[in-house]
Amino acid sequence: MHRYYLRETVVGDGRRPARTPLYEAQEQAGVPAGRWMGRGLAVLGLAPGEEVTEAQLRNLFGERGRHPYADRIEADRLAVGDSPKKAYRDGALGRRVTVAGVDFVFRPQPTIYLLWALGDEETRLAVEAVHERAIERVLEWIEDEVAVIRYGKDGIYRVLPPGGLVAARFRHYEARSGRPLLHDHLLLSVKGQRLDGKWGSIHTLGPAREHGRGLRALQRAGRLRGLRGAGAGDRAADRHPGAPDCDGDCRGAARADPLDCPAQ
Template identity: 90%
Template sequence: MTVDIKVIRAGQMYRYFFRETVVGDGRRPARTPLRAAQEQAGVPAGRWMGRGLAALGLAPGEEVTEAQLRNLFGERGRHPYADWIEAERLAQGASPKEAFKAGALGRRVTVTGVDFVFRPQPTIYLLWALGDEETRLVIEAAHEYAIERVLEWIEDEVAVIRYGKAASTG
């Protein structure tokens, strides 16, 4: 497996994901719902992965919705369910400012994102294309397993979050 890594500048995540990732390499026609555009492009729906999902009320494998992407990337760090959280808080009598704050994930800081694209070796593509249904299913399962293991390794060994004065020094 090869992994393509792209660093995305802060503030560009939403546009990057909607133009280059969630609908393949094509563009989504105006006013076309995300899932419909993905189906037209032959791109599977995104799904949530990682150990921190439970803290956000998300489940591994759950489909990523357009509203969740907008909140998380378009609004720079809002909770994927920020709309629901804010509505609940407003219904409970919170002020609009308090409700908005409740939908934020930690501090609102500008961060750069990293996109990982996992690709099987070209010979695996060929084997998948020429193989029977059982072969394709085994290859797909092995690919998914490899992605999960790499993401676990990234979470354990690579992903580090730093902030404050120490973060600006090497």
Template identity: 50%
Template sequence: MRGVAIGDGRRPAGQPLKGAQERAGPPPGVWMGRGLAGLGLAAGSVVGERELELVFGELRHPDADRIERELLAGGATPAAARLATVLGQPVEEIEKRDLVPLLGLEFVFRPQASLVVLWALGDAHTRRVIERAVATVLEWLEDEVAEVRWSSGRRRARPPGLVAASFRHWDNRDGFPLLHHHLLILNRAQRADGVWYAIDTCPLYQHAVASGTLYTLAMTTELCEELGLATVPREVTPGLRPVMEIAGVPAELIEWKSTRRERIEDALETITDGYVKKHGRLPDERARHNVGWWAAQDTRPDKKTPHPLEQLLVWWRASAILNLGQQMIAGLLERCRTAAAVIRAGVRPLVDTALAALDVYTVRNAFARRHVLAEARRHLLETLRGRAYPPGVDDYIANQALARHTAGSPCPRKGAAPRHRTRSPTPPTSRGLPAGSSPGPAVGRPVRRPATSGGPRSPASPCRTRSAPPAPRPLRRGTEPRPRPRRPRTPATLTTTTKTGGRPIRRTPSTTPAGTLPSPPPGGPPPSRPTRMRRCPRCTSRAGRLIPRRGRPPRSASPPSPN
């Protein structure tokens, strides 16, 4: 928090936050979110030092000092006055249980390298356009993802809005241009009745990738539409999906600003060799992410002294001209517009939703809706090349991909979003393919069907499912079906104990005369115990159905003991 507020720098002890921000150069943070109305704040207002300390440091009202003074003057006790300014559960109660309170969440959004180059070497209008995409992401999180929870997480509701603070930084630790936004979301939100509760942080963390793709899509589309630009794919890492960069930005300029990438790649090669020697294989997707994180941490320099933006803009332009020449820097935006005119002339401003759904569903085998939504946004960025798209088309593509090409998991985890699997390969319809092409084999894996009640369990479902009833046998000509004889009902099974050892036995009609009940043992029958049932811990579709413990028949109810 201390470094984010002043541009990832260090503030001397005792220096006010406002003075440190003016000396460092980065702009002060601003308040964002629809939940500011409950705190008496306005969207776009500057984040003060005392407000930041109260809200994100103590989970209290930003004007807690004034409220507490008024309550004390009215005769309230100090404890009651302080409690009146707390948002939700006090931090002191959480710390008494030896728990670390979660005060907030941080999202970091960064544009593509070519957009950072245009922001650093472009004019003021270009910089303003690039800096407006964070509000779109926060609005989507408020409408679709955020939830407040209470009653130990058993009850949830959609809050009217979130409380967030946005801080904009513009360089990396080497001093080269790297525009990025730090979005701090408070771990408190109001319910509809005005009471403050903690937010459910798991969905927010799970939708980090989907929010990042929305930031990239919204920012790139707005910049291309307003400045007349277009995007082209650029391969960053061999074997992975390309990154959509602005057409016309030379690769030399992108490499000029990427100063840390060379050091990270050298460290990544060394760490990867150690991983292969230890495990005997190349790292998979998850391990590759962890290896890259360690390489970035090992090559991370110490924090720098922040500088004003005006000084950095002059230094960046001089460095680019010195390394790449004046001819490459001059007229950069015009060359990008010329390259974009050729690309935009060959791109139709239409979205084939059937083809988009087919393209999205082939990316993963098992996924949740947030993964499909992220792939739908990547598809729009790759196919439209920066052209505007109708609002909500990304959600429509995700819904079509889930409805046409996936099958829901038979037993999702309790409290989690439903997961999906790709259906068995089926050829797509011809309307989902370009003109003149024939539908080929679709990519996908067949679904594992749940096992029947008599067979082994399916790895995808911990429950046994009932097999379908057998089909009726065909009747011979001239015969009629015989009525099936009805078996007499078996009397209730009773449980008694023997005189030796007290071992329970089951008395059935074979051991009890017909029409009579066994006499109770001396001292009365044993106290009854309810049938031991268990519920599937992961099943939600069969909620309310009880399954008896396997291998032990349920005991029948017996009259209560007179003792």
């Protein structure tokens, strides 16, 4: 399933032309490069906001949970005389997994994305900044309260990932129909470190099913507070009086889908 994301999701849900480098395909589609998020980036040699490369995405999500720089690590180990088996093992983040990640889709509730679609440049930038902050808050909540690493016989031991998690965020500006729709895909890796430094996997059904309603509520509340603080909500009422009230029945979306790895 990771091939679907490399072909379509990373280029705005369009069809990526064959043999086209990722950065060229994103430029042609009019979408920005993906960006790394999460407190678990530092231990992997990554930084928040750093561009997501195709090789990193393939290693972490397409190779059953390998280090984003697995190719470099493996080459370095081979250069100092390690066996191919040991070099390959050094590029792994613990045991290989079947489900490498979860895809969360974040979009504002209708009032906010209409404000973004119809507003001027200043308003659009304000909405996008608040939208990004809402995603950051949801990820922080997942790291602090939701994600659980299970290990031991039958998963008897359960711990929160103390070093945080790693996610790749991809911005889209249109729905598949072509209408303007601000939304982001957040590919959350299931890999996380335990207190002993070993790599484990989070229980993906937790964030995807048990906490879906909480994710949506936190996402919506964060956006509304941010827009009010930026004054964008007042401008929306002045310019688009026919838009529905955000405090009413407007619902944001934070759908979560598992990202499966191919059987090998």
